Amino acid sequence: MSLPTTPETEEGVCVISTQGLTHRYGQRVVVENLCLLVRAGAITGFLGPNGAGKTTTISLLLGLLKASAGSAELLGLPPGDPKALAQIGALVESPALYDHLTGLENLEITRLLRDLPRAEVDRVLGLVQLTQDARRPVREYSLGMRQRLGVALALMGQPRLLILDEPTNGLDPSGIQDMRELIRRLPLETGASVFLSSHMLAEVEQVAQDLVVIHRGKLTYQGPMEQLGAWGQAELLVRVGDPTQAQKVLAREGFACQERDGRVVIQAALDEAPRIAACLVAGGCDLYELSPLKANLEARFLALLEAP
Amino acid sequence: MSSALRAAFAAERVKWHKSWVLVVAALAPLCQVGFLAILFWFSESRIQPFRPASRFWLELNFVIWNLVVMPLAAALIAELSWEQEREARAWNRLLLQPIPRHIHYLVKALGHGVLVLGSLGLFVLVLGLLGGLLQTRPLLLMGPMPWGLLLRFTGYSALALLGVVAFQTWLSLRFPGLWISLTAALAGSWLAARLVGISAMGYALPWGVAAQMGIVFERWRVLPWSQVPLGLLLAAALVALGTVDFVRRHDARA
Numbered sequence: 001m002s003l004p005t006t007p008e009t010e011e012g013v014c015v016i017s018t019q020g021l022t023h024r025y026g027q028r029v030v031v032e033n034l035c036l037l038v039r040a041g042a043i044t045g046f047l048g049p050n051g052a053g054k055t056t057t058i059s060l061l062l063g064l065l066k067a068s069a070g071s072a073e074l075l076g077l078p079p080g081d082p083k084a085l086a087q088i089g090a091l092v093e094s095p096a097l098y099d100h101l102t103g104l105e106n107l108e109i110t111r112l113l114r115d116l117p118r119a120e121v122d123r124v125l126g127l128v129q130l131t132q133d134a135r136r137p138v139r140e141y142s143l144g145m146r147q148r149l150g151v152a153l154a155l156m157g158q159p160r161l162l163i164l165d166e167p168t169n170g171l172d173p174s175g176i177q178d179m180r181e182l183i184r185r186l187p188l189e190t191g192a193s194v195f196l197s198s199h200m201l202a203e204v205e206q207v208a209q210d211l212v213v214i215h216r217g218k219l220t221y222q223g224p225m226e227q228l229g230a231w232g233q234a235e236l237l238v239r240v241g242d243p244t245q246a247q248k249v250l251a252r253e254g255f256a257c258q259e260r261d262g263r264v265v266i267q268a269a270l271d272e273a274p275r276i277a278a279c280l281v282a283g284g285c286d287l288y289e290l291s292p293l294k295a296n297l298e299a300r301f302l303a304l305l306e307a308p
Numbered sequence: 309m310s311s312a313l314r315a316a317f318a319a320e321r322v323k324w325h326k327s328w329v330l331v332v333a334a335l336a337p338l339c340q341v342g343f344l345a346i347l348f349w350f351s352e353s354r355i356q357p358f359r360p361a362s363r364f365w366l367e368l369n370f371v372i373w374n375l376v377v378m379p380l381a382a383a384l385i386a387e388l389s390w391e392q393e394r395e396a397r398a399w400n401r402l403l404l405q406p407i408p409r410h411i412h413y414l415v416k417a418l419g420h421g422v423l424v425l426g427s428l429g430l431f432v433l434v435l436g437l438l439g440g441l442l443q444t445r446p447l448l449l450m451g452p453m454p455w456g457l458l459l460r461f462t463g464y465s466a467l468a469l470l471g472v473v474a475f476q477t478w479l480s481l482r483f484p485g486l487w488i489s490l491t492a493a494l495a496g497s498w499l500a501a502r503l504v505g506i507s508a509m510g511y512a513l514p515w516g517v518a519a520q521m522g523i524v525f526e527r528w529r530v531l532p533w534s535q536v537p538l539g540l541l542l543a544a545a546l547v548a549l550g551t552v553d554f555v556r557r558h559d560a561r562a
Contacts, residue, residue, distance in 0.1 A: 062404055086406035096401035098392065100326050112319040113405040115311070137326075153401065 013040045015161045015193045016061060020070035023056055023217075030056045032217045033070065038195055038210070041187055045204030045211045045225070046197040049305060053217040054197045055093055058165050062090055075161060086114070089159035091167055095150025099139040103130055103149050106138060107156065114157050124152040127182060143170030151179070158190050165197045176203070183207050201301050215305050228300050235293040236273060238264040241286030249283030250276065265293060312407050316415040324423075328388045333423045336381035337373070337431030344369055345438040352447040360451030365439050367524045370461045373431060374521035375497050378465070379472050382424050383493035386476040387486050389420060394484065403558060413554035417477045417547050424469050432462050460531070461524075467536050468518035470543040475514035478550035511538050514546065 016038035023031040031053045038044045048054050059065040061072055063080020077084035097106050107121045125131045128148040138146065147170050154162060164183070168176045184207050186192045198204050204211065211228055213221040221228055240246040243259045250257045250266060255276065257266040266276060270292055280287050324330050348355055348365065358364035393399065402412055436458065443450040475496075480489050500519035503510030510516040517539035523529045 064400065064403060080403075082406040082408060085404055088404070090404050092400045092404070093397075096397045096399075098323060098396045098398070100392075101323070105322055105325060109319040109322050110401070110405065112315050112322065113402070113407055115315055 014038060015040045016072070016074055016195060018061070018070060018072040021057070021060060021067055021072050022069040023053075023060055023065060024068045030217050031060065031214075034214070034217075034219055036212060036219070036222065038193065038212070040193045041191060042210050043183060043187060043194040043196060043208045045208030046195055046214070047201060047204050047211060047301070048199060048214040050199050052199075052214050054199070054214065055165055056217075057214065058090070058092055058163055058195075058197060062088070062092065062163065064092065086157070087160040088163065089154035089156065089161075090163040090165075091150045091154045092163075092165050094169065095146050095153065097138045097146060097149060100137065102135050102137055103141070103145075103152075104134040106149060107134075107152060110153050110156050116157050120156055124155045127155060128152040129178065144172055144175045147171055148175070148179075151182070159192060161193050161195065162186060163195045163197075166199070167196070168198070168203060180207055213301065213305075220305070236266045236268050236270070236276065237289070237291050237293045238266060238276070238280065238287070239289035240264065240280060241288070245283070246280055246285045249280055249285060252283075253279050310411075312411050313414060313418075316407055316411050317418060320415050320419045323389075323392060324419075327392060329385050329392075329423060332381055332384045332388065333427040334430060336377050336384075336427055337434055340372060340377045341369060341431060341434040341438055344372070345442060348442050348448060349445065352445065355448050359449040360454075361448045362439060362443070362450045362453045363457065365442060365450070366435065366454065366458055366461060369431075369435055370465060371521050371524060373428075374465055374468055374518040375501055376494075378424065378428070378469055378518065379476075379493040379497045379515060380490060381427055382420065382469065382472045382476045383480075383489040384486075385423050386420050386473070386480040387484070387489040389416065390480045390484065399558065409555045409558055410551045413481075413551045414547070416481075417474060417550065420477050421470060421473045424473050425466060428462070428465055428469065432458065461521075464521070464531050464533070464536070465518070468521070468539065471514040471516070471539045471546065472518060474543040474546035474550070478546055478553065481550060481554060511535050512542070514542060516542075 014037050016036055018034050018036045021031060021034040021036070022029065034057060046054055046057070056065065060067050061074060061079055062085075063078075067079075072079050074084050075087055098109070101109075103125070104121065107124065111118070111121055122131070125134050128151055130145065130148055130152060133141070133145060138149065141149065147167065151164065151167055154164065167183070168179050171179060180203070183194055183196060186194055196204060196208060205225065208225055211221060211223065211225045212219070213228070238246060239262075243262060243264050246264050247257055247259060250264065253275075255266050255268055255272075257264050259265075268276060273290055277287060277290055344365075348361070355361050355364065393402070403409065436453070439450075439453055442448055443453070472493075476489060476493065479492055496513060497515045497519060500510050500513045500515035501522055503513070503516075504519050504522050510519060513519075517532075517536055520532050520535070524531065
């Protein structure tokens with residue numbers, strides 16, 4: 001029996017690949033000619049505003065919807081293939097839960113369907129910190145608890161690929177923080193690849209290494225996170241005791257800079273940061289902060305959405 | 309049974325916990341037999357002409373069960389069970405499990421069948437118990453319980469319900485709605501009962517075999533066991549049709 005061949009990116013094996021993936025609702029094209037390559041072992045953010053076609057794309061990838069044109073492969077197998085599904089955990093839209101059952105019973109259904117050992121239920125309950133509430137009916141759960149249970153369902157069986165559609169919906173700030181930590185840990189602890197859909201750049205930015213951006217169903221960016229932020233040509237932000245003096249020092253060293261809101265913004269790459277710090281200190285400036293200007297990433301993202 | 313079917317059926321049974329489908333399966337026979345037992349208990353003079361009343365007790369109960377209560381219970385169980393999935397938007401989760409899609413439908417049909425069969429089992433148990441209680445009323449002229457007849461009626465009813473369950477399972481998938489299910493169950497059963505003894509067309513209906521139970525009041529007639537295989541064939545065809553419909557609907561979902 002031959003194993004399915006998986007496409008490869010420059011960095012390694014792909015867990016998701018699509019070619020010309022298209023989906024129409026009647027005459028309306030919701031996903032158009034999408035060509036994705038998602039590499040293994042990484043967290044890939046799938047970003048786009050509401051209504052961009054993220055959930056439709058995920059449904060196409062998982063075989064919940066049939067593509068109007070094009071093709072997709074997950075772990076080298078077509079969407080909906082039971083062999084692929086056995087290695088994929090997914091949370092699509094809000095969690096699909098039986099309200100009359102307890103959290104434990106909801107997990108038990110998935111455990112039985114996936115033929116997993118009983119210990120798996122306790123493991124995922126612990127991961128999402130729902131052990132205490134596992135025996136309560138789901139109808140009594142808060143939105144955040146339901147979301148965590150949905151993620152626990154997706155984590156059952158230690159999937160190789162985890163597809164999460166807006167997993168932080170309804171979570172409070174501390175819940176968002178916990179979820180972020182959990183997602184960040186997964187590739188390190190289990191080797192899983194994570195495909196994380198969100199409409200919030202800030203959420204994806206903190207965990208993802210790679211980024212896919214879609215807008216109106218079309219792919220607008222695909223690649224490493226830092227490339228979107230154009231870190232190679234980034235602006236650096238400096239907070240110093242005397243901005244005027246710092247500007248003079250930096251200008252002497254050949255850096256283009258300007259004062260903005262009491263801080264100095266320097267047109268320089270991130271790898272120039274050590275030299276900038278050194279010359280500021282040598283020039284007698286009190287250096288309190290030196291960081292890449294985050295606004296760049298957001299500006300680039302917004303520019304992608306505004307592009308025709 | 310394949311391992312996927314076994315796993316999916318085990319998962320299906322978890323969904324029954326604290327659900328209305330179990331309540332319906334338990335209450336349907338209890339309500340019917342309990343209500344008829346009260347009628348018998350307080351209607352000695354009206355029951356006496358049908359002596360031996362033990363036989364009449366079985367006949368009346370099995371006729372009402374097969375023509376009214378079982379079709380309604382099957383309709384309710386099928387509808388509530390599919391509604392459970394719709395309410396939970398469960399297909400977003402179930403179809404992501406490594407289980408072939410047709411198994412999901414087969415398990416639903418099997419589950420509904422098991423529940424209605426369980427309901428029949430409870431019906432027979434309560435029938436025997438309350439029949440025994442009624443025998444303590446001498447004026448009812450109950451006579452000894454005809455256990456052989458009870459066994460025959462039970463076997464026939466078990467086979468007769470399969471077509472009804474297969475149809476209601478498919479109907480509730482295709483046309484959701486409690487009133488649609490209940491109306492179809494009552495109308496279908498009524499039509500099948502009207503055709504008994506008039507036309508063989510009745511057997512082409514899912515309720516056809518069950519409706520034949522109506523002839524047991526005419527004690528010289530025997531149950532048409534020879535027609536049961538036709539009913540089973542119809543049930544199998546309905547399950548196959550429902551399975552194909554389910555898989556096609558989810559494959560072509562848009």
